[in-house]
Amino acid sequence: MSTIPICQYDAEILSNRQIGPGLYWIDLLAPEISRHAQPGHFVHLIASDVSKDSSRQTWLRHTPLLRRPFSIAERDPEKGVFGLIYRIVGGGTEILATRREGERVDVLGPLGRTFEPIRAGRPVIMVAGGVGVAPFLSLAQETVRDGRSDPAEMTVLFGAATAGLLSGEEKFRQLGVDVKLATDDGTTGHHGLVTDMLERELARSPRQCAYLYACGPTPMMRRCQAIAREAGIDGQVSLEGIMPCGVGVCMACVVPCVIPGDRSSPRRYERVCDTGPVFDMEEVVL
Ligand SMILES: Cc1cc2nc3c(=O)[nH]c(=O)nc-3n(C[C@H](O)[C@H](O)[C@H](O)COP(=O)(O)OP(=O)(O)OC[C@H]3O[C@@H](n4cnc5c(N)ncnc54)[C@H](O)[C@@H]3O)c2cc1C
Ligand code: FES
Missing domain, CATH: 3.40.50.80 (Nucleotide-binding domain of ferredoxin-NADP reductase (FNR) module)
Structure with missing residues (x-):
């Protein structure tokens, strides 16, 4: 499990632009997340604008209620910025695409287990x-x-x-x-x-x-x-499974896993949000 601090930010949208059919790139200002993120980390964000009125009643009216997970695609730690690429598939991503520069997004991260680093001499x-x-x-x-x-x-x-x-x-x-x-x-x-x-x-x-x-x-x-x-x-x-809480509490994201190299070993269930989303190729049963 990661020892990197998980931060919650009211991150400013620096840009949110369409880059393909139903495909968008969003840049968010969140210095701590940008500083600590490593390849494979993701963030969990609330797509709708909860910053305008933070009262509980108003917040509950926002749809979708749950955060949505997105992999960090790029970061500039000196500027405190990171970028996400997302495709519209449903309500959350549809709302995210309507968000404008200067607005704020509630974002939690960096989350999850990161990739094994690439090393010289190992193509x-x-x-x-x-x-x-x-x-x-x-x-x-x-x-x-x-x-x-x-x-x-x-x-x-x-x-x-x-x-x-x-x-x-x-x-x-x-x-x-x-x-x-x-x-x-x-x-x-x-x-x-x-x-x-x-x-x-x-x-x-x-x-x-x-x-x-x-x-x-x-x-x-x-x-x-x-x-x-x-x-x-x-x-x-x-x-990239469904992920309601993103922090290991709800157990809705579990996937069956085996001992790598022994596909007949007894299955255990691991949470994608904190044991993953990165798994050993042979560990997870897809
Ligand atoms: C660790 C992680 C990283 C991710 N990174 C990215 C990313 O970089 N870019 C990106 O575009 N998406 C990414 N996803 C998927 C993204 O989180 C979902 O597409 C998003 O949550 C959908 O929200 P929605 O409200 O628009 O759709 P919903 O209304 O929640 O769902 C619409 C439809 O899409 C299906 N769906 C929802 N979530 C997923 C999913 N995770 N996988 C497959 N089908 C799904 C639903 O079953 C439904 O049919 C990632 C998911 C995870 C877990
Ligand atoms: S999303 Fe809740 S435990 Fe993983």
Whole structure:
């Protein structure tokens, strides 16, 4: 479990802009969260504006009542800012997209378990599905910023339904990280599944990957687990389940886990919000 302090902020929205169909980027000013966040951390935020009237009756009228979790995609600790990428899927994200610069968002974080750091001499592949790219933007940026590994030792395989949903791709290229794209509708890159591309890459050059990271829809991550197992590669997955409390209290986010390497071992249940969202590739049963 993380020893990093969890802060609650009435964070100022510095910008909230559309970057694709139903896809947004929001920058929030929250110096302590920005200073302490590490790749894989997420924040839990109240999408609606609770700052205007903090009385309990008014707060209870706000929908949705529960916080929503989002991975930290980028941070600038000197400016005290961090960025999130989000896609509109329901009420909370719809409200978030209406929030304007200068307004405030109640945000809690940084939360969760972070990624195993990338190390020099250990090439990695990050497989991202849709907004699952967010934690990998942070992982690649922090690795390059700290000089922990050569960008040439990182490959991102980024898949989405269509080209417009592949936003963030250019940020990897700016870092010198190789990005290969896949779309379900063939509008750009490989026409098909990002996991097919992973299989192809591993077959073509097995030494390109000593460690695999995956974040995206559950079927994608399940397939990544199978491919990693077959190739004998270790790795981690970052899960995006439903998360009512975000701090280990409600038990609504639990996932079945086994002892890594022994899928027949008795199942135990772990909370995604504090034992995860990052798990050993072989530990979680998807
Ligand atoms: C650790 C973590 C990190 C996340 N990071 C990001 C991120 O960086 N960017 C981003 O866009 N989203 C991210 N998500 C998912 C995001 O939290 C949900 O999309 C959001 O909470 C939906 O809220 P809503 O009120 O708009 O939708 P709701 O009204 O709550 O749900 C609308 C529909 O989406 C489904 N849904 C809700 N939450 C999820 C979910 N987590 N996974 C799959 N389906 C869901 C519901 O079943 C429903 O069908 C993350 C989730 C977790 C747990
Ligand atoms: S979301 Fe409540 S315990 Fe994880």
